Structures are given as structure tokens and as C-alpha cells.
Amino acid sequence: MSLTDQIQRTLPSLPAAEQRVAQALLADPRAALARTVAELAAQARVSNPTVVRFCRSLGFAGWADFKLKLAGNLGQGLPYVHQSVAPGDGSRAVVDKIVEQVQQTLADFRQQAGLRPLEQASQALVRTIRAGRRIEFYGVGNSGIVAQDAQHKFFRMGCHTAAYADGHLQVMGATLLLPEDCVVVFSNSGRSRDLLDATELAHQQKATTVAITASGSPLAAAADIHIAADHPESYEEYSPMVSRLLHLVIVDILATEVALQLGPDLPARLHALKRNLRAKRYRNE
Structure with a gap:
């Protein structure tokens, strides 16, 4: 029916x-x-x-x-490509449909976002950073790319970070965690066996687990903190486009909240990074 x-x-x-x-x-x-x-x-x-x-x-x-x-x-939509685009759409229609769906998804998240889970996640990350402990980011497939983006953002802030997109490495990493460590897990569906296994292992090690995934999923239930990343994109039928962008926005929100809590020393550290990276660029003639 x-x-x-x-x-x-x-x-x-x-x-x-x-x-x-x-x-x-x-x-x-x-x-x-x-x-x-x-x-x-x-x-x-x-x-x-x-x-x-x-x-x-x-x-x-x-x-x-x-x-x-x-x-x-x-x-x-066009199966396994994009939910809004149909066969025969020209460039104008493709641009309009994809951008409109992204805009709508982000607007929905802005309106419905649970602020308490975002606050809990940022506070847990700050505690880990101040303790000098480890933050690990897990994801598979496209979510693995998001995990790498998150690792890069937090690495720039001077955190001890790692990102794993391989199930075996996730199991190894989770097994070696300590109670003051934190794991952030990304998943579109929230039903990946590898990610669920790694989250359970991290929980056994008493590390804090944060899941950025769909509401009502097994992963959402397994994590200590769940940040709902809900959207109309079917993970069974379409390539994850909107969901990936939503996850990246949530990473930006968390990174910004953490930066604000870390205090005045962080801007000086980031300025030093930018200064040292300038040497890697060609100068204008």
C-alpha cells in the first residue's frame, strides 16, 4: 500500500x-x-x-x-543519481532543482535542529580537547569523506584527531579509545554494520559517542549523543548529495561552537597556521 x-x-x-x-x-x-x-x-x-x-x-x-x-x-527523480532531477532535464533545470533542494533541506534543518544535542556534542568535544585526548571521526562511503573533512577542521584547531573510512581501522581505533576520548560517527542511513560495531566498541571503552545520522535509526539509538540529520533524500535509491551537504554543514556548526568555547588562544594559533601556509603559494608578480 x-x-x-x-x-x-x-x-x-x-x-x-x-x-x-x-x-x-x-x-x-x-x-x-x-x-x-x-x-x-x-x-x-x-x-x-x-x-x-x-x-x-x-x-x-x-x-x-x-x-x-x-x-x-x-x-x-533519476534513480541512483538525484531525487529531484528527471531524464530530459536541461542544465537550467538541473541547476535550479539541485540548488532548491539543498536550500530547502538546510532551511528545514535550521528550523527543526535540536539545539540541545548540538550543545552536548560541542561540550563533549571541548572536554576531550582540553584533556589532551583523542577525537576520532568514522564514516563509510560518502560519509567517510565527510569524516575526513571533520578531521581536517578539528586538526587545524590543534586537536589530536583521526578519520577512518575502513571498517577494520574503525574497530582498531575504537578498541584503543579511553574514557576521555570522543568519537563522531557519520551515516546517511544509520544502518551500517561497520559503524554500529565501532560505536558499540567505543561505548564499551566508555568513550563519548556522537552520531550524526537519521532519526529512528539503529546508530541514533546506539550513540550517547544523536544529532538528527533528516532530509527527504532516499538513501536506497539516490546518490547521497543533499545528505552529504547537510552533514558538512553540521560539521561546520560543531567546529564553530567548539572554536568559540576554546577561547582567545585559538585565533592566534590559526593566524600562525595561515602565515606559515603562505610560503606554499606562488606570489603575484
């Missing part, structure tokens, strides 16, 4: 306000994919929490989780 069929079947049993949400969705499901919670609530003439309650009535964690399922049901 498709999601739209499920909504139709559930409609009579929903409270009146949630029925208006359902009717707004059924009127144009594809248009709903581009809307935020606030925009859909305004269209249905209900409050933002009513939209979230509607999603939960259908068994979803929230609006982002619901949109992910809806996008998969509608079967839009």
Missing part, C-alpha cells in the same frame, strides 16, 4: 485538524515535498505541532521522516 493510500485510509479516523493536513498533502503530494512544517501548517490552517502529530499518527518520527517516505513512494 502506498503512503498516499495509507493517508486516504487513515483520514476518517484522524482528528479534524490532522484531517486538514492530510487533505493538503493529498491535494498535491509532490508540492508538499518542497514545503517546511510551517508552510504546510499555513496551507492547512493548523499549528506546526499539528503537522508533527499527523506524521506521528501515521507512524513517523516527524515531518522529515514522513517526507523521506513520501519521496520514495512518488518515485520521482
Whole structure:
């Protein structure tokens, strides 16, 4: 049964306000994919929490989780490439569709981001840095590239860091962790066996584990701190584009929060790095 069929079947049993949400969705499901919670609530003439309650009535964690399922049901996009782009699209359409989806995903994250997990993660990272201990970043596939980007940003701040995209190295690294260490794990789906194994090992070592992944996933449940990275992109059918960019933005947020907490010594250290790196550039004639 498709999601739209499920909504139709559930409609009579929903409270009146949630029925208006359902009717707004059924009127144009594809248009709903581009809307935020606030925009859909305004269209249905209900409050933002009513939209979230509607999603939960259908068994979803929230609006982002619901949109992910809806996008998969509608079967839009070019399989294994991008969710919004269709065969026959020209360059103008490709640019517009990809940029619009990125903008919408980041706008949704800005509106729905859980500030408490971000604060907890940045505080855990700062504690590790001040203790002179180790921060490790894990990811596989495209998430491994994000882990490398995170390692680079924190390395620049003078932290003891490592990034592993290989499952065997992740197991080795997690086994050698100590209680004051911290591990940040990136995953689009939150269902990678390698990452779950490494997170469990890090937990056994009493290191702090931070997962940047989808809500309701096994990895989200396994970590000490979960930063929700929800988006409408189906990880089963499309190449991770929007999800990768969302993860990179979260890395930037954490790195900035950590830099602010580390205090006035950090800018001087970064200035010294920039000064020494200038020697690696060709000078203008």
C-alpha cells in the first residue's frame, strides 16, 4: 500500500485538524515535498505541532521522516543519481532543482535542529580537547569523506584527531579509545554494520559517542549523543548529495561552537597556521 493510500485510509479516523493536513498533502503530494512544517501548517490552517502529530499518527518520527517516505513512494527523480532531477532535464533545470533542494533541506534543518544535542556534542568535544585526548571521526562511503573533512577542521584547531573510512581501522581505533576520548560517527542511513560495531566498541571503552545520522535509526539509538540529520533524500535509491551537504554543514556548526568555547588562544594559533601556509603559494608578480 502506498503512503498516499495509507493517508486516504487513515483520514476518517484522524482528528479534524490532522484531517486538514492530510487533505493538503493529498491535494498535491509532490508540492508538499518542497514545503517546511510551517508552510504546510499555513496551507492547512493548523499549528506546526499539528503537522508533527499527523506524521506521528501515521507512524513517523516527524515531518522529515514522513517526507523521506513520501519521496520514495512518488518515485520521482533519476534513480541512483538525484531525487529531484528527471531524464530530459536541461542544465537550467538541473541547476535550479539541485540548488532548491539543498536550500530547502538546510532551511528545514535550521528550523527543526535540536539545539540541545548540538550543545552536548560541542561540550563533549571541548572536554576531550582540553584533556589532551583523542577525537576520532568514522564514516563509510560518502560519509567517510565527510569524516575526513571533520578531521581536517578539528586538526587545524590543534586537536589530536583521526578519520577512518575502513571498517577494520574503525574497530582498531575504537578498541584503543579511553574514557576521555570522543568519537563522531557519520551515516546517511544509520544502518551500517561497520559503524554500529565501532560505536558499540567505543561505548564499551566508555568513550563519548556522537552520531550524526537519521532519526529512528539503529546508530541514533546506539550513540550517547544523536544529532538528527533528516532530509527527504532516499538513501536506497539516490546518490547521497543533499545528505552529504547537510552533514558538512553540521560539521561546520560543531567546529564553530567548539572554536568559540576554546577561547582567545585559538585565533592566534590559526593566524600562525595561515602565515606559515603562505610560503606554499606562488606570489603575484
